[in-house]
Amino acid sequence: MKYIDEFKDLVRGSGILKEIVRLATFKVSFMEICGSHTHVICKSGLRALLPDNINLISGPGCPVCVTSQPEIDAIIDFADSNKDVIITTFGDMLRVPGSSSTLEQVRARATDVRVIYSPLGALSIARQSPQKEVVLLSVGFETTAPLIASVLQTAQAEGITNLTVYPLHKLTPPAMAVLLDSKDMRIDGFICPGHVTAIIGADAYGFIAKDYKRPCVVTGFEPLDALFAIYMLLLQIKEGRADIENEYKRVVSGTGNARARAIMDHVFEPSDALWRGLGSIPMSGLSLRDDYMGFSAAKRFGIDITKYTDSSKGTLDCRCADVLRGVINPAQCPLFATACTPTAPQGPCMVSDEGACAAWYTYERTAVAL
Numbered sequence: 246m247k248y249i250d251e252f253k254d255l256v257r258g259s260g261i262l263k264e265i266v267r268l269a270t271f272k273v274s275f276m277e278i279c280g281s282h283t284h285v286i287c288k289s290g291l292r293a294l295l296p297d298n299i300n301l302i303s304g305p306g307c308p309v310c311v312t313s314q315p316e317i318d319a320i321i322d323f324a325d326s327n328k329d330v331i332i333t334t335f336g337d338m339l340r341v342p343g344s345s346s347t348l349e350q351v352r353a354r355a356t357d358v359r360v361i362y363s364p365l366g367a368l369s370i371a372r373q374s375p376q377k378e379v380v381l382l383s384v385g386f387e388t389t390a391p392l393i394a395s396v397l398q399t400a401q402a403e404g405i406t407n408l409t410v411y412p413l414h415k416l417t418p419p420a421m422a423v424l425l426d427s428k429d430m431r432i433d434g435f436i437c438p439g440h441v442t443a444i445i446g447a448d449a450y451g452f453i454a455k456d457y458k459r460p461c462v463v464t465g466f467e468p469l470d471a472l473f474a475i476y477m478l479l480l481q482i483k484e485g486r487a488d489i490e491n492e493y494k495r496v497v498s499g500t501g502n503a504r505a506r507a508i509m510d511h512v513f514e515p516s517d518a519l520w521r522g523l524g525s526i527p528m529s530g531l532s533l534r535d536d537y538m539g540f541s542a543a544k545r546f547g548i549d550i551t552k553y554t555d556s557s558k559g560t561l562d563c564r565c566a567d568v569l570r571g572v573i574n575p576a577q578c579p580l581f582a583t584a585c586t587p588t589a590p591q592g593p594c595m596v597s598d599e600g601a602c603a604a605w606y607t608y609e610r611t612a613v614a615l
């Protein structure tokens with residue numbers, strides 16, 4: 246298949262790999278901030294192919310993982326005490342440990358929690374059950390927000406009043422700035438997310454090159470895409486440049502998808518957001534605009550996350566907060582592959598396929614000393 250198969254075959258990338266080895270005469274740390282990139286890097290065994298000088302760090306790229314503990318606890322408490330409401334959510338949220346329960350356990354206690362595969366699923370349920378309140382737990386980055394906004398526009402046009410949304414969206418660039426400002430880690434360049442950048446455009450990272458003098462490469466989701474991104478970052482550093490480059494031109498442009506952003510901006514406005522591991526980041530989340538406040542689950546049901554403390558822990562001493570900041574890798578968590586596994590996750594990073602701990606457990610645990 247054109248534009249996909251040729252990017253899957255790492256053997257085709259042997260020339261690039263040789264160039265990477267030639268360029269890697271200094272230590273560098275590159276962070277990927279997309280769970281799909283984490284997945285492809287682990288699955289392809291890329292880390293093992295690279296010279297020791299190149300450290301690939303997984304950052305806060307999994308939307309379920311960065312959802313804060315107070316938000317998870319508030320959702321679980323709300324679901325547990327509202328058995329007459331239909332809760333709709335993407336599957337990964339079901340098993341994320343709250344401080345004392347999970348949505349999956351709440352469902353076993355007779356709350357109607359349903360997994361949807363698209364926000365349109367919540368809209369369909371609301372249409373089919375007009376006598377029931379339907380709440381959409383809306384988690385995701387800039388990629389998901391336009392879809393949610395579009396669903397709310399449709400619901401408003403149809404006069405649907407039994408659908409509300411609990412938006413937990415996060416915006417990527419503000420989190421990147423916080424990571425670069427962090428004193429306890431060093432990031433020499435970013436492997437930027439392909440999907441998010443298809444919406445916001447590669448130009449959105451201009452401040453990282455201008456203000457922080459760090460290179461960025463937007464890349465796709467096949468092994469060769471990741472390899473090219475590493476090569477392009479290394480070359481920039483070798484040449485003393487800090488530019489925003491786009492390896493994923495087959496999908497991403499400099500300006501992104503203006504139509505998707507217009508829909509998102511019509512329904513949502515930027516607001517402060519609480520991230521697991523990164524704390525409260527100004528203007529890094531999305532809240533409903535006044536015209537759409539009628540769809541606010543928080544307002545209709547009085548959901549208030551300020552009542553919950555941010556322990557950032559799961560049921561045991563989970564280090565997800567440090568994994569999400571790239572301060573440790575998953576294998577450095579004492580619970581990794583012992584008390585914490587995909588069948589018994591202690592934190593969100595082991596729950597979601599996009600979580601770093603799940604990816605390391607599935608593909609890299611034999612490569613690390615446990």
Ligand code: SF4
Pocket residue numbers: 562563564565566568575578579580581582585586590591592593594595596602
């Ligand atoms: S291995 Fe488990 S407990 Fe440790 S950081 Fe990852 S998800 Fe949390």
